[in-house]
Amino acid sequence: MSPRTAGDDARSSTGLVRRTLLGERDRPLLVLVTGAAGTGKTARAAELLALARDARVSHVDLSFTSARGPLVRSAVGVGPPPDHARRDDVGAWRDRLAREVPALLVVEDVQRAPDGFVSLVRDWVERAGSGCVTVVTARPEELADPELPLGPGLALPAALTVRHERLTPWPAVRVRDLVHARLGPERCPRQVVARIARLSGGNVQVVADLLELLGAAGPADEPFTTQDVDALGVPARLAQLTATRLAALPSPARVLVAAAAVLDGPAGATDLADVAELSLEDAEAALPEAGALLAEDARGDHGFAVPLAAAAVRDRLPGHRRRRLHLRAADVLGRREPVPWVHVAEHRRRGGATEEWLRAVEHAAGDAGAFADPESVVDAVRPVLAAPEIGENVRARLALRLSRNAILTLPSPRTVAVLREIVGLQGLAPGVRGEIRLELGVLLHKQLNRAEGWVELERAIGELRERPALLVRAMTALANPFQPGAGVAEHESWLSRAEQVADDDVSRAAVAAARTSLAVACGEAAPLRRVRPPRAGLDPRHNEYLARGLTNTAVGAVFAGRFPAAGELLDQAGRCADVLGAPFFEQCDRGTRLLYDFERGAWDGLAERCRGGMSDAGVHSDARLVLVQLAVARGDWAEAEDVWPGRDGFAFVPYDAAAAATRARMALAQGRVEEAVATVEDAWESLADKGIWVWAARLAPIATQTWLTAGVPGRAAEAAAQFAAGLRGRNSPMAAAALRWTRALLADGDPASFERASALYARLAAPYPAALALEDAAGPQHLEAALETFTRLGAAWDATRVRGRLRALKGDAAPPRGRGRPAYDDTLSPREREVAELASGGMTNRAIAETLHLSQRTVEHHVSRAMQKSGTRSRRALPAALESVEP
Numbered sequence: 098m099s100p101r102t103a104g105d106d107a108r109s110s111t112g113l114v115r116r117t118l119l120g121e122r123d124r125p126l127l128v129l130v131t132g133a134a135g136t137g138k139t140a141r142a143a144e145l146l147a148l149a150r151d152a153r154v155s156h157v158d159l160s161f162t163s164a165r166g167p168l169v170r171s172a173v174g175v176g177p178p179p180d181h182a183r184r185d186d187v188g189a190w191r192d193r194l195a196r197e198v199p200a201l202l203v204v205e206d207v208q209r210a211p212d213g214f215v216s217l218v219r220d221w222v223e224r225a226g227s228g229c230v231t232v233v234t235a236r237p238e239e240l241a242d243p244e245l246p247l248g249p250g251l252a253l254p255a256a257l258t259v260r261h262e263r264l265t266p267w268p269a270v271r272v273r274d275l276v277h278a279r280l281g282p283e284r285c286p287r288q289v290v291a292r293i294a295r296l297s298g299g300n301v302q303v304v305a306d307l308l309e310l311l312g313a314a315g316p317a318d319e320p321f322t323t324q325d326v327d328a329l330g331v332p333a334r335l336a337q338l339t340a341t342r343l344a345a346l347p348s349p350a351r352v353l354v355a356a357a358a359v360l361d362g363p364a365g366a367t368d369l370a371d372v373a374e375l376s377l378e379d380a381e382a383a384l385p386e387a388g389a390l391l392a393e394d395a396r397g398d399h400g401f402a403v404p405l406a407a408a409a410v411r412d413r414l415p416g417h418r419r420r421r422l423h424l425r426a427a428d429v430l431g432r433r434e435p436v437p438w439v440h441v442a443e444h445r446r447r448g449g450a451t452e453e454w455l456r457a458v459e460h461a462a463g464d465a466g467a468f469a470d471p472e473s474v475v476d477a478v479r480p481v482l483a484a485p486e487i488g489e490n491v492r493a494r495l496a497l498r499l500s501r502n503a504i505l506t507l508p509s510p511r512t513v514a515v516l517r518e519i520v521g522l523q524g525l526a527p528g529v530r531g532e533i534r535l536e537l538g539v540l541l542h543k544q545l546n547r548a549e550g551w552v553e554l555e556r557a558i559g560e561l562r563e564r565p566a567l568l569v570r571a572m573t574a575l576a577n578p579f580q581p582g583a584g585v586a587e588h589e590s591w592l593s594r595a596e597q598v599a600d601d602d603v604s605r606a607a608v609a610a611a612r613t614s615l616a617v618a619c620g621e622a623a624p625l626r627r628v629r630p631p632r633a634g635l636d637p638r639h640n641e642y643l644a645r646g647l648t649n650t651a652v653g654a655v656f657a658g659r660f661p662a663a664g665e666l667l668d669q670a671g672r673c674a675d676v677l678g679a680p681f682f683e684q685c686d687r688g689t690r691l692l693y694d695f696e697r698g699a700w701d702g703l704a705e706r707c708r709g710g711m712s713d714a715g716v717h718s719d720a721r722l723v724l725v726q727l728a729v730a731r732g733d734w735a736e737a738e739d740v741w742p743g744r745d746g747f748a749f750v751p752y753d754a755a756a757a758a759t760r761a762r763m764a765l766a767q768g769r770v771e772e773a774v775a776t777v778e779d780a781w782e783s784l785a786d787k788g789i790w791v792w793a794a795r796l797a798p799i800a801t802q803t804w805l806t807a808g809v810p811g812r813a814a815e816a817a818a819q820f821a822a823g824l825r826g827r828n829s830p831m832a833a834a835a836l837r838w839t840r841a842l843l844a845d846g847d848p849a850s851f852e853r854a855s856a857l858y859a860r861l862a863a864p865y866p867a868a869l870a871l872e873d874a875a876g877p878q879h880l881e882a883a884l885e886t887f888t889r890l891g892a893a894w895d896a897t898r899v900r901g902r903l904r905a906l907k908g909d910a911a912p913p914r915g916r917g918r919p920a921y922d923d924t925l926s927p928r929e930r931e932v933a934e935l936a937s938g939g940m941t942n943r944a945i946a947e948t949l950h951l952s953q954r955t956v957e958h959h960v961s962r963a964m965q966k967s968g969t970r971s972r973r974a975l976p977a978a979l980e981s982v983e984p
Contacts, residue, residue, distance in 0.1 A: 110260040114145050117230050118152040118200055125225035125257050129246055130234040132264025133402055134338055135302030138234040141264065142203050145232050146171065154200035161209040166190075175199050187213035194221065203232045207246055208239040215248060223252050238389050266299030266402070273709070279308045282711035284320045290712055292323040296405040303403055306332035322511060324476075331409045339409040342389040349379055350386035357391055358410035359422040360429070362440070363398035372425045424448035427457075436460070439476075446480060455481065459495060475499075475511045489524050497529070500536030513540060531560025535567055539574050543645075544681060544714065546748035551575065551582060569595045569604040573611040573642075577649065578618050578789060579749045585788040588615060603639045610646025618653035620791035620827030628666060630673040644670070644682045652689045655696060656751045657791050658831025658861050663693055684715025691716070695723045696831075698864035700890050703727065711740075718747050722756055729759050730865070730887075732894030732935050737763065751792040754780050758799040765806060767944040773803045781816060790823025794832040798870070801842045810843070817843060834858045838870045848874040865890060872899055877906060897931060901949040932956055933963035 116122050130141050142158070149156035155174025159167035166185030175197040194202075194217075204210070204218050222231055237243030245251070253259060267275075272294040276285050285293075293311075297303040310329045311321060331339075343351060356373035357364065364372075370380035384391070384399060390410075392402040401407045411419060427444035430437055442457035458481055478495055496519040499512070516537040520530060535557040542550025554571045561567045572595035578588045592611055599605045606629075613628055628650050631640035647670050654663035670686040687710065694703055707724045710716030721740055728737035737759075746753045757780030764773035777800035784793050797820050804813035817839050824832050834857035841850030851874035858867035868886035871879050872895075880903050887896035935945045942960065946953040 110262055111144070111148070113258065113260065114201075114230055114232075115148050115152070117228060118149055118154050120228060123227040125227060125254070126230045127222055127225070127253075127257055127259045128230070128232045129259070129261040130232065130264065131237045131243065131246060131261070132234075133238055133266075133300070134236055135300040135335075135403070136264040136266060137301045138236075138264060139205065140301075141262065142205055142232060142234055145230075146201070146203060149173075149201040149230075152200075155197070156201035156203070157194075157199045158203040158205070160205040161207060161214070167204075167210070167214065170203075170205075172199075185211070187211075187217055190214070191217055191220075198226060198229065200228065201230045201232070203234075205234045206236070207233050208235045219247050219251055222247065222257070223254060225254070225257060227256075266297075267301055267304070268299065269294045270709070272297065272299060272304055273712070275304060276308060277708070277712065280312055280321070282708070282717075284318075286320060286712045286714065288323050289321045289326060292326045296326065296403075298401070298403040298405075300403045303332060303335055303405060306334055307405075320510075324511065331405055331412070335403060335406055336409045339390065339406045340413070343410060343413070346389065347383075347386055349375065349383040353380055353383045353387050354390050354410060355414055355418075356422060356426075357387075357400060358407040358414075359419065359444075360400075360426050361404065361407050363394055363396070363400035364429075365398050368429045369399065371429050372422060374425070420448050424450060427453070443476070459498070475515055479515060489522050492519060492522060493525055493529050493533070496533050500533055500540075510545075513537065513545070516540070527560045528564060531557050531564070532567055534560065535571050538571065542580065543574055543577060546580060546718070548580075548582065551580070565598045565600055566604050568598050569607050572598065573607045576611045576615055578615055578787065579649070579652075579751065581748070581750050581753070581783060581787070584786055585619060603636055603642070606639055607642040610642050610649075614646050614649035614653055617650050617657060617659070618791070619789050620657055620824070620829040620832065622828040628669075630669045631677045632673065633676050640677050641679070644673070644677050644679060647673075648682055648685045648689070651686065652692070655689060655692050656794070656831070657829040658696075658794065658834070658863065659828070660693065660697060660861060660863075663689075667693065681715050684710075684713045687713075688716035688719030691719045691723045695726060696863050696865075698862070698890055700727065718749060718752055722747060722752050725756060726759050729763055730890070730892035730895055732897065734763060750783055750787050750789070751795075754784055754792050755795040758796045761799050761803050765803060767941050770803070770807050774807050774809075777803050785819070788823070790820055791827055791829040791832045793820050793823070794829065794835040795866075797832075797835045798838040798842060798866075801839045805842065814843060830857070830861050831863065834861065834863075834866070834870075838866075838873075841870070841873065846873070846875065848876055848879065851875075851879070865892065868892075868895070872902075875902075875906075877903065880906070894935065897935060897949065901951075929959045929963045932959035936960050936963070 110128050113122070113126055114128065117124075117126050128145065130138050132138050146156060146158055150173070157172045157175060158170040160170050162168050167190075176193065202221065207215065207218065210218070218231075218233065225231060233246055235246035237246075240246060242249065269291070273290045276290050276293055293304060293307055297307060307326070307329060310332065311325065314325060314329070343354060346354065352373045352375060353369055356369050360368065360372055366381050366384065367377060369375075369384075370377045373380060375383070387399075390401060390406060391399045393399050414422070423444045427441050427448060427450075430441050430444065438457055438461035442454055442461050445454035445457050458478060461478070478499055481492060481495055496516060500516055516533060519525075520534050520537060525533075534553055538550050538553030538557055540550070541547040542554060554575055558568060558571045561571065572591045575583075576588045576592035576595065578585060592608065592615060595604075595608050595611070599608050610628075628647055629643050630647055631643045635643075647666055651663050651666035651670065654660070654666060667686055667690055670682070674683050674686075691703065691707055691710070694700070704724060704727050707720035707727075710720040711724075713720075721742060724740045725737050728734065728740065741760075742756075747756060757776050761773040761776045764770070764776065777796065780796055781793070781800060784790065784796070797817070800816060801813045804810065804816070817836075820832075820839065821836055824836060834854055837857055838851070838854035841847060841854050844850050851870050855867045855871040855874070858864075858870060864886050868883040868890075871886075872883040880899050884896055884899045884903070886892075887899060932945055932949070932951075935949075936942075942953050942956045945951070945960075946956045949956070
């Protein structure tokens with residue numbers, strides 16, 4: 098885990114150290130590395146020590162783990178250090194370093210070193226000889242002056258080059274990457290990553306400790322929740338450091354730190370003084386002494402640099418004092434604007450003020466802004482449900498507020514659990530139960546893509562007969578066609594019923610939005626100018642319907658190939674994001690943008706964007722589908738398998754159809770024809786059940802190739818006729834191009850037919866299917882054009898396959914190596930590298946042989962040679978190994 102630096106750039110320091118150790122520069126070099134505990138100083142020192150090992154020069158690594166002499170972590174190319182009995186003898190160390198001068202001296206945690214050793218290091222730096230490198234690490238919070246690790250008055254020679262690297266906490270994106278690398282994006286949704294980032298403050302060591310604890314907790318195949326993170330408590334390393342520093346503080350500073358721990362967030366001196374019951378003057382005087390635990394932010398507020406350390410301090414407070422501090426904290430927070438009701442409620446509860454707690458919880462449950470962290474709201478509401486003395490009417494009122502706001506924010510399994518608990522309460526009026534069940538159904542059906550959401554919505558309709566606005570809400574949700582199960586006729590039926598019930602402007606807006614999104618999904622020539630974006634001044638529910646219609650219509654337009662309209666809809670969604678303030682819809686639109694960019698051939702950086710969205714509920718299906726398709730196109734079939742969804746698929750019919758086409762291509766390339774047939778048959782049946790044939794656009798050509806390869810042309814012709822009939826009168830440029838390609842495959846390979854299909858895709862600016870269709874034309878000029886597109890997109894597998902076809906078409910056999918051809922010895926030949934790259938992506942020898950038009954025996958030979966030259970015994974290890982082998 099490489100640390101992050103501010104101040105002097107770490108890369109430039111690394112280059113200076115490397116060149117100095119290699120003798121490429123004569124001037125001595127001093128590198129100061131400072132950072133709070135856990136920010137990566139040890140890792141940075143290890144990186145620089147590795148440079149000395151690579152250069153094969155002498156080096157010594159001394160670490161001050163206590164206020165005695167140093168621990169010798171390593172000593173290479175110099176004599177043995179003083180024996181253990183004399184390790185705290187400064188004179189012995191002076192003699193040793195004077196006799197045998199290491200090229201690199203590393204001194205870690207110099208803030209703990211006794212004065213005599215600090216003086217030794219100062220003298221060493223002031224007298225450093227040419228070509229010597231000194232690295233000193235320190236914790237600034239434990240120094241008298243954070244900018245002077247070796248103290249004041251250090252006489253730096255003019256010839257000495259000095260670099261100061263200041264290690265800072267990791268930003269949220271790096272924490273996310275580490276969490277995903279250790280535990281996987283599937284198991285760590287956005288809320289979990291955000292909670293780890295917040296609790297750790299980006300401290301690398303704390304993040305690593307939390308991940309180790311989290312990885313050992315719970316089943317290996319279930320996603321984590323923020324509750325799981327909170328249940329971990331304070332890692333032992335952090336708890337010990339916090340207790341040590343707290344005990345060393347004078348009394349006023351300890352009181353101030355306790356107040357900050359209870360507030361559990363950045364606060365100004367005035368608020369800290371109020372909670373701590375100190376005068377402002379005393380609080381301001383104590384703040385510098387509290388700096389061992391508290392840090393000042395850019396606004397001048399103070400809080401724990403590692404927020405989880407606050408829990409370690411709270412745990413040490415006596416109960417009566419902790420309750421008093423919580424009540425004072427609630428008073429302080431209640432004066433802020435806006436009031437953070439979730440936190441006020443929690444302080445009231447922990448302070449034992451029941452009535453004030455309930456009032457704050459009601460505010461929190463009705464505060465849409467609080468749902469940026471929906472799990473915190475659930476934490477605030479759940480104790481109410483567990484309190485028997487609280488009436489069911491109060492619980493129901495809280496549940497309604499919770500459910501109405503949850504739909505606009507990020508879906509949470511714990512929110513679902515709370516709503517289920519409330520729906521099961523006895524004594525609820527049918528209308529109240531129906532509304533809560535309705536929101537539960539919408540949450541399950543439209544945001545978490547669970548089949549039971551449909552059942553809950555149908556049950557809610559039976560409980561809401563006297564509430565037409567809510568009936569419309571339920572019916573339009575059931576008119577959404579993307580999930581599997583119901584056919585398009587049933588969606589149409591629900592929408593017609595909603596039209597009959599709608600009797601106000603908001604309900605009619607819901608019906609209009611659902612009508613347009615269903616029409617576009619089905620390939621009807623719906624005028625997209627009817628789509629209205631959310632706007633300021635409208636009822637929040639009205640804006641929710643408009644946003645949902647905008648989102649669903651945009652994804653429908655992408656699958657239909659109406660790309661200009663889709664781009665405009667996504668641009669509209671981006672412009673109105675602030676009006677709605679609904680993170681889930683923003684995520685959905687971001688996911689649709691991934692699909693849009695894939696179809697349009699904007700592949701640069703696309704995989705990285707997809708990986709960044711894998712833990713976001715509104716993005717992960719889109720991200721996963723794009724990653725699967727990119728991985729296959731690039732020949733990284735191992736990654737495709739890693740990111741493929743489980744047995745339930747994507748839970749969206751058009752996504753599953755597109756994924757089935759990709760799965761069938763992989764199976765055909767590997768000679769698994771029966772698997773390919775089963776894959777396309779299942780997907781085709783799902784499309785037939787749904788009745789929206791526009792969504793067969795990605796599947797139909799690949800399914801046709803599969804059936805033809807399997808020797809069942811009759812099945813291919815039958816499906817093509819079904820596809821054509823389903824498209825009659827529809828407006829889907831993508832499906833029209835796919836039908837032309839499908840018919841070309843059935844027409845005995847007429848090149849002109851493939852050219853026309855490719856031209857239709859090109860007209861849409863869909864370069865990838867255009868190149869695939871053109872490849873099927875099979876002429877040299879067609880293959881050259883397809884190769885150019887595949888190369889530009891970075892579709893390595895496709896490009897390699899086409900190059901192989903071109904070689905076979907031109908009759909270019911690999912001639913025996915003649916006198917003028919190079920002998921590659923320990924380097925890889927171009928063909929060995931080509932084969933090795935495909936093998937490292939998970940392709941079998943047979944698939945590689947078919948792709949490159951080689952014999953399987955030749956492929957086996959090339960793979961064996963590549964593994965031998967790269968020094969690896971595993972095909973999966975080839976990617977990293979190939980980087981070390983010269984091409």
